[in-house]
Amino acid sequence: MNDLPFLLALSFIPKLGPVSGRSLISYCGGTAEAVFATPKGKLLKVPGIGEITAEAILEQETLTKAEEEIDRCEKLGIQIVPYDHSSYPRELTYIFDAPLILYQK
Numbered sequence: 001m002n003d004l005p006f007l008l009a010l011s012f013i014p015k016l017g018p019v020s021g022r023s024l025i026s027y028c029g030g031t032a033e034a035v036f037a038t039p040k041g042k043l044l045k046v047p048g049i050g051e052i053t054a055e056a057i058l059e060q061e062t063l064t065k066a067e068e069e070i071d072r073c074e075k076l077g078i079q080i081v082p083y084d085h086s087s088y089p090r091e092l093t094y095i096f097d098a099p100l101i102l103y104q105k
Contacts, residue, residue: 003031005070006031006032006033006035008069011100012062012069014056015052020053022100023048036063073103079103087104
């Protein structure tokens with residue numbers, strides 16, 4: 001399964017940083033896709049996730065924006081590298097708040 005659109009969508013949610021993003025992924029079953037399938041009530045139980053963030057996760061617009069970004073990057077020859085991909089810089093994995101995704105050209 002391609003988790004990239006969901007991971008990218010997480011990175012678009014206001015006030016949701018990489019630490020909270022990873023926490024959500026872990027709490028919801030280990031994939032960004034699982035985060036978007038999680039009911040609002042369960043999202044609200046994740047530490048640091050409030051009403052506004054939970055609502056943003058459940059909005060279809062967030063995923064649509066991510067898919068548009070992927071299409072735009074493909075047209076421009078830009079690779080989107082998720083934090084769990086083999087080409088993600090290993091040195092960044094040692095940083096507590098390393099980005100969920102990187103853009104590479």
